[in-house]
Amino acid sequence: AQNIQQFVAFRLIQGIAGAGGIVIARSIATDKFSGKDLAKMLAIIGAINGIAPVVAPIIGGVFTEAIGWQGIFIILLVLGVLLLIGCMRFRESLPAENRLATKWADTFNSFKVVLRNKQYVCYVLQLAFAQGVLFAYIASSPFIIQQHYGYSPFAFSICFSINAIAIGGAAAFSVKFRWPANGTLVGCMGMLIFSLLECSALALGCSFWIYELLLIAVLFMMGMTFTTSTALAMECERTNAGTASALLGAVCFSFGGIVSPLVGIGNILVSTGVIFVICSFCSLSCILLALGRRRTKLYFAFSTSQKR
Structure with missing residues (x-):
């Protein structure tokens, strides 16, 4: 790259290409599994997708000190080559009898079909607000x-x-719930409670250890929802798994991109706490809308009876 414009353009292409792995991974899981097994497989995928954005900066920082920021792109090139070699052994996960011959227009039309599924949209928005946290x-x-x-x-x-x-x-713990919706509900409610505590603590100038312990609690509750809501969303649109997975990823990362600069408004301690609370509240609202009042009561009753 000779200038910053080329650099950003190449990074954009790199990001678009990298998104394929996230979308296809969820689609393959949906093709091959259902119910509890799907939730377990998505727990693995969710754990990787949840940890990767957090661990990557640490690894990048270590390598940057050793080989400089330009050297990071050599590492990315090596990873890209390894992924390409691995993809050569890939086989289509959807059985031939279930495949449909589609055109580009059909692909875009499938987005309209998926977006008409209100329950799916609520699950996606729940995940998006959790991604905002x-x-x-x-x-x-x-x-x-x-x-x-x-x-x-x-x-x-x-x-x-x-x-x-x-x-x-x-993400691993979330599969312990007999029904994914229970895991999402518990995660969203816990995320809101601990976000409120974190917001209050930051506004009052708490010590580092209070901040960190409450943050761990917020992130743990948030991580529970990643897996369970993904399973619920993908289960809603099994016939359009690829489209559903693509839309899920696009909306979630878009929310993340929108929220990130907002923490810099005013006092970063206060703005971060407020964003935690707003996103957590909206996340809980979305899952309650997805399940409905009657279904929510049934899920909790089912969970309680199973424990007994």
Whole structure:
């Protein structure tokens, strides 16, 4: 790249290409599994997708010190080659009898079909607002931990790693629920409660340890919803799995991109806490709309009876 315009353009193409892996992974899982098995498989995918944005900056920071920022792109090139070799062994996961011959126009029309499914849309929005919490955390934590609390980059990396483990552990724990909707409800309610506590603590100038412990709780609850809501959303649109997966990823990452700069408005401690609360509240509202009052009561009753 000879200038910043070329650099951004190439990165845009790289991002579009990289999005394929996220979309296709969920589509393959939906093709091959259903019900509880689908939730377990999406738990693995959700754990990877949840941890990756958190761990990647740590790994990138380590390599940048050793080989410079230009060297990062050599590593990405090597990863790209390995992925290309792996894709050569890929086989279509959807049985031949279930495949449809579609045109580009049909592909775009399928988005309209998927968007008419109100329950699917609610699940996607729930995930998108949860993703807003994640990206608000990613955008604000370097400034809060390093500038406000005065910790070193190394200490910040350790905190980032611990938080990533919390997200991954939550994704794995979420499969313990007999019904995915219960996991999403519990996760959303817990996320809102701990976000309120985190917002209050930051506004009152809490210590670092209170901030970090509450943050781990927020991220754990958020991680629970990633897996369960993805399973619920994909189950709603099995016949349009590719389109549903693409729309899910696009909306979630768009929300993350919109939310990230908002933490810089005014006092970053207050703005981060407020965004946590708003996104958590909207996330809970979306899952309640998806399930409906009667269904929500049934899910909780089912969960209670199973525990007994």
